[in-house]
Amino acid sequence: MNNQIDLAFDGYFPTWCPGCGNFGIWAALKTAFTNLGFTPESIAVIFGIGCSGNMNDFLWADSFHALHGRAIPNAIGVKIANHKLPVVAIVGDGDCYGEGGNHLIHAARGNHDITEGATFVAQGFSGDINHLTTLIEQGIKHRGFSLVNVFQPCVTFNPESSYAWYRERIYKLGDDYNSGDKKIALEKAMEVETKIPVGVIYKEERLTYTESLLQLAQNSLVEGRLEIDMEKFIAEFV
Amino acid sequence: EAVSLAGITETPVVIVMGQRPGPATGMPTWTEQGDLLFILHAGHGEFPKILLAPGDMDEAYKLTIEAFNLADKYQTPVFIMADKYLLEGHQSIEKFKIQSSKFKIDRGKLLTQEELLKISNYKRYQITDDGISPRAIPGMKGSLHQANSYEHVEDGHTTEDAAERIKQVDKRNRKAATYLRDDAKLPQLYGKSDMPLTVISWGSMKGPVLAAMEDFPDRFNFLHFSHIWPLPKEKLTQTLKSLKNTLLVENNSTGQLGQIINMVTGVEIKNKLLKYSGRPIYPEEVLEKVEKLTSPHSLSY
Numbered sequence: 345m346n347n348q349i350d351l352a353f354d355g356y357f358p359t360w361c362p363g364c365g366n367f368g369i370w371a372a373l374k375t376a377f378t379n380l381g382f383t384p385e386s387i388a389v390i391f392g393i394g395c396s397g398n399m400n401d402f403l404w405a406d407s408f409h410a411l412h413g414r415a416i417p418n419a420i421g422v423k424i425a426n427h428k429l430p431v432v433a434i435v436g437d438g439d440c441y442g443e444g445g446n447h448l449i450h451a452a453r454g455n456h457d458i459t460e461g462a463t464f465v466a467q468g469f470s471g472d473i474n475h476l477t478t479l480i481e482q483g484i485k486h487r488g489f490s491l492v493n494v495f496q497p498c499v500t501f502n503p504e505s506s507y508a509w510y511r512e513r514i515y516k517l518g519d520d521y522n523s524g525d526k527k528i529a530l531e532k533a534m535e536v537e538t539k540i541p542v543g544v545i546y547k548e549e550r551l552t553y554t555e556s557l558l559q560l561a562q563n564s565l566v567e568g569r570l571e572i573d574m575e576k577f578i579a580e581f582v
Numbered sequence: 583e584a585v586s587l588a589g590i591t592e593t594p595v596v597i598v599m600g601q602r603p604g605p606a607t608g609m610p611t612w613t614e615q616g617d618l619l620f621i622l623h624a625g626h627g628e629f630p631k632i633l634l635a636p637g638d639m640d641e642a643y644k645l646t647i648e649a650f651n652l653a654d655k656y657q658t659p660v661f662i663m664a665d666k667y668l669l670e671g672h673q674s675i676e677k678f679k680i681q682s683s684k685f686k687i688d689r690g691k692l693l694t695q696e697e698l699l700k701i702s703n704y705k706r707y708q709i710t711d712d713g714i715s716p717r718a719i720p721g722m723k724g725s726l727h728q729a730n731s732y733e734h735v736e737d738g739h740t741t742e743d744a745a746e747r748i749k750q751v752d753k754r755n756r757k758a759a760t761y762l763r764d765d766a767k768l769p770q771l772y773g774k775s776d777m778p779l780t781v782i783s784w785g786s787m788k789g790p791v792l793a794a795m796e797d798f799p800d801r802f803n804f805l806h807f808s809h810i811w812p813l814p815k816e817k818l819t820q821t822l823k824s825l826k827n828t829l830l831v832e833n834n835s836t837g838q839l840g841q842i843i844n845m846v847t848g849v850e851i852k853n854k855l856l857k858y859s860g861r862p863i864y865p866e867e868v869l870e871k872v873e874k875l876t877s878p879h880s881l882s883y
Contacts, residue, residue, distance in 0.1 A: 356739065388720045393731075400728060401740050406720035408591070409730040409740070411583055422720065429721050566719065570687050574680060582677060 350378040355404035363507075365496020366395060368470030370402060373434070375473070376480035377405075380430075387430045390419040392444065395498075396436035403434075413443025420456045420553075426566040427457065427554035430484055455488045457552040464490035465529065465546040469514050470497070471507050475542065482544060488552045495540065510540070517543035524548060585659050589629030589754070591729040592707065592715070594653035594660075594690075596646075601665040603860045612860030613666040615785055615833040619841065621661050622811055628751070630656065630758040633811035635663040637788025639673040640680075641808055647685045652765065655690035656757050657714060663810065665833070667862040668786035691716045698724040705736040709749055713756030758812050766814045768821060773803030776826075779876050780805050782851060783831040784839045787863050791831060794868035801876045802829070807839060819847040829853040829875060833863055 353374045360366045377387065384405040391400040391407060392415035400409040410418040419433040433440075440448055455463055464486040468476035476494065483490035495514070497507050521543065522528060529546035554560050559568075588595045599621050603614040622633060632652050636642040646662060653660040693716050698704060701716070706727035708715040718725035728738035733750060735741045769782075773795050781791050784807040791804050805821070822828070822843070830840045830851040835858040840851045855871045857863045 385723055385726050386721065400730065400732070404726070404728070406725055407728040407738075409728055409732055411587055411731055414583070414587075426719075426721055566721070578677065578680060 349374040350383070352384050353377060353403055353405060356401045358402045359398065360395060361500045363497070363499040364395070365470035365494070365498065366399065368473050368476065369396075369494055369496060370399060372468075372470075372473050372476035372480055373399075373403060373432075375477045376484065379477070380481055380484060382430065387432065388419075388422045388426075390415045390422065390431065390433045392433070392435035392439035394436035394439045396434055397439060399434055413439055413445075413447065415440065416444055416447035416451045420451060420454075423456055423554060424565065426564045427560055428564050431457070432484065452489050452491075454553045455550050457488055457554060463488040463548050463550050464544070465493070465533075466491070466544045467493045467495065467540070467542045469495050469510060469540075469542050471510060472514075472542070475516070479542075479544065486547070487555070488550055495542075513538060513540045514542055515539055517541050517545070583625070585625030585631075586627050586629070587625075587731050588659045589625055589627065589631070590731055590733070592657040592717075592754070593729065594650075594657050596649045596653050596660050596662065598662045598664055600669050601663065603858070609860045611666070613786075613833065613862055614858060614860065615663075615665055615787070615838070616835075616858070618663060618784075618810070618834075618838040621663065622842065624661075625659070629754050630658045630761065631811060632656065632658065632660040632761065633663055633809075634660065635785035635808055635810050636668065637785055637806055637808055638668075639671075639675050641788075642668065643675075643680050644685075645808065647687075651686075651688045651690075652761075654692060655688065655714070655765075656761060657690065657717060658754075658757060663785055665786055667833075671786075690714065693718050693722075695722050695724075698722050706738050707734060707736050707750060707753070709736060709753055711756075712760040713753045714760065715753075762812050762814055766812060767809040768814065768817055769805045769807040769809075771803060771805055773799060775803065777801065777803040779803075779827045779829060779872060780825045781829045781831050781868065781872070782839070782843075783807070784810060787831055787833055790863045790865045791868055793865040794872065797865070797869055798872060802872050810839065810842065813842070813846045815846050818843070819849060822847060822849045827853070827875065829855060829871060831855045831863060831868060831871075832857075834858055 387405055389403065389405045389407040391397045391409045393412040400407060408418055415433045415435045419431050423431045464483055466479045466483060468479045479492050483492045495510060497505055497510060523544045523546055526546060532541045532545050535541055599617060601614055601617045603609040603612050604616055634645045634649055636645045649660045649662050691714055698718050701724065704718060704724055706715060730738045730740060732740040733747050735746050772792060779802040781802055781804045783791050788806050795804055828851045830837050832839055835856055837854050837856055844850050853875060
């Protein structure tokens with residue numbers, strides 16, 4: 345694996361608390377993007393609001409800093425406008441699971457090809473950057489809605505769930521784990537108290553939203569022509 | 583939320599507002615012109631907005647094209663104020679009026695890839711004289727920027743700096759001044775000039791008023807607002823002050839266009855025909871009111 349992060353992805357130096365889990369996530373994202381051969385202009389990143397959302401200034405790419413809970417609808421809009429762009433939404437828990445809960449459910453249901461949740465579900469730990477990087481890469485490569493749920497310590501507001509606390513509980517799913525079985529995946533998802541699984545919890549292949557639209561078969565919306573022939577349209581009324 | 587977001591990220595967006603009687607669920611299958619002030623103030627914060635209000639099918643077609651052009655030009659939300667009466671009404675119009683060759687799609691300062699490559703150090707929110715910055719879209723080479731809901735500097739990075747904040751607020755507000763200079767339209771006068779009474783109305787009430795005017799072509803004329811915001815203050819005040827008498831006709835209970843006119847020009851329209859039963863205004867009702875205001879006893883000359 346190439347560990348050189350493309351410095352073009354760097355924005356301002358972060359204002360997160362020293363020890364914040366977001367540093368690990370930031371590193372993993374930049375590495376994943378670099379490994380996948382992206383440049384800051386070849387992807388679209390949508391940020392929510394919160395400490396995770398503050399990454400908007402630290403990870404520099406063609407990006408949109410959305411409202412609290414609304415990163416997903418904006419990401420879906422970007423994907424529909426230009427489905428050839430890789431789209432990643434970077435959100436926090438209050439942001440996405442709280443205010444944005446309904447958007448998460450519908451994005452998963454529609455299998456919108458934005459990396460955030462559903463036909464691909466993985467869990468990672470901000471303290472294991474290399475592993476998290478591979479999960480992010482897999483999520484981006486997956487065709488459909490992918491969610492990478494990242495556990496991270498918050499040294500300021502939740503010091504009990506420290507790096508040590510997480511390291512006692514986290515275990516990697518082995519090569520023998522079957523990520524195609526939804527029942528097992530649901531059981532794994534419920535493991536949060538004494539042990540926490542990380543890795544690809546669930547994965548399935550399903551037509552993405554934009555793949556199922558005939559209008560996008562040839563071109564993305566952004567490439568399409570704007571003019572239409574009004575004669576055809578008004579013919580039925582004449 | 584989204585309107586305010588579009589205002590600060592300077593994202594072109596056209597929103598059709600199909601008004602029905604409120605508040606809340608109100609009477610969802612009836613009609614009213616009750617949300618004009620609501621839309622005028624939609625989205626917290628200060629940013630330019632354009633409000634158009636088509637009066638018939640012809641305007642519905644033309645103003646929609648104009649709305650998209652304006653949204654792209656000013657990179658700000660544009661509203662098409664409609665109502666159930668217009669949206670679910672049927673009308674026949676001459677085919678030539680909607681043959682597309684007459685209208686041009688204008689994307690404003692949207693950059694092509696070629697143009698973008700010629701710009702070094704592209705800045706999405708570049709300060710310009712007219713307040714409008716050249717716009718690149720994601721995926722293009724040289725387009726790197728962030729569309730930021732937070733206050734930002736020219737390249738999109740977040741800022742809370744006082745001087746930078748002032749620059750961006752002034753820039754966004756300047757777009758309204760540019761619109762007033764380049765694109766603002768005065769209301770359209772229908773009928774004979776120099777009448778004892780002028781009916782003032784907006785949007786879909788154009789139909790009923792014009793129908794009434796067919797019966798009384800020598801008693802009143804009609805000033806119809808299809809462009810409601812921003813309003814050119816001096817020219818509009820002049821126009822209003824030149825009228826002998828006025829009657830505000832609106833499909834709501836508080837005379838919202840009248841309030842906007844008063845706010846901008848200081849002119850208050852005292853005579854009002856306001857209908858808010860959920861039904862559109864009928865020509866007979868306009869005639870009845872005009873009759874009262876222009877009968878020999880009420881004429882002031």
